[in-house]
Amino acid sequence: MRAVVQRVSQASVTVDGAVTGSIGPGLLILICAMAGDTETQAEAMAAKIAKLRIFKDEAGKMNRSILDIAGSALIVSQFTLAADLRGNRPGFSTAAAPADGKRLYDHFTTRIKALGIPAANGIFGANMAVSLTNDGPVTLCIDL
Template sequence: MRAVLQRVSRASVTVEGVVTGQIGPGLLILVCAMQGDTVAEADRLAAKIVKLRIFKDEAGKMNRSVKDIGGAALVVSQFTLAADLRGNRPGFSTAAAPDEGKRLYEHFSARIAAEGVPVQNGIFGADMDVALSNDGPVTIWMDTATP
């Protein structure tokens, strides 16, 4: 699985004029299931993200996790993270099939919540308007295929 994390002071997702998820301080997580991904990858990625120390401590150092600060996660499916950019038009054939992608996306969101982090979501497969205030800015790319 691939994810892009953005440390945010606030973020929201709107579908057809309706806000489907919004958070205050925490993480906006754009996530994509790749072909061949399993529940084990989703679990590993969720556990890593929840423990990732990218929030400032009292000394201003990145030393606290989203859980440590009592933050939330806005999890948004984004198959375009699977983009193959060999040409001028990206291909997305390495993304998981929609049914499998949705299953892993939902499992990933549930694992984040099970770790004690409140979760809000976008709508899988929808055309979404994502708004955020990137705090830092801090943006991190993760891929379970890369140790």
């Protein structure tokens, strides 16, 4: 799986003019299931993200996790993270097939929630408008 994780003070996703998910302080997680990924990768990604110490402690150091700050996650499917950019037109053959991608996206969301992180979502496969206020800014790319 591949993810782009952004520390945010707020984020929301809108589909067809309606907000489908919004959060206050926490993480915006753009997530992509890659061809061959399984639930094991989704679970490992959720565990990794839950433990990332990227929030400030009392001394202003990045030393706290989303669990430590009682933050929320906005999880948005993003198959374009699988882009092959060798040419001028991106290819997406390394992304999981849509049915597998949806299953793993849902499993990832379930795991994040099971770890005690409140989560909101976009809509898998929809054309979404994502709004965020990046805090820091802190943006990380993760491949598992």
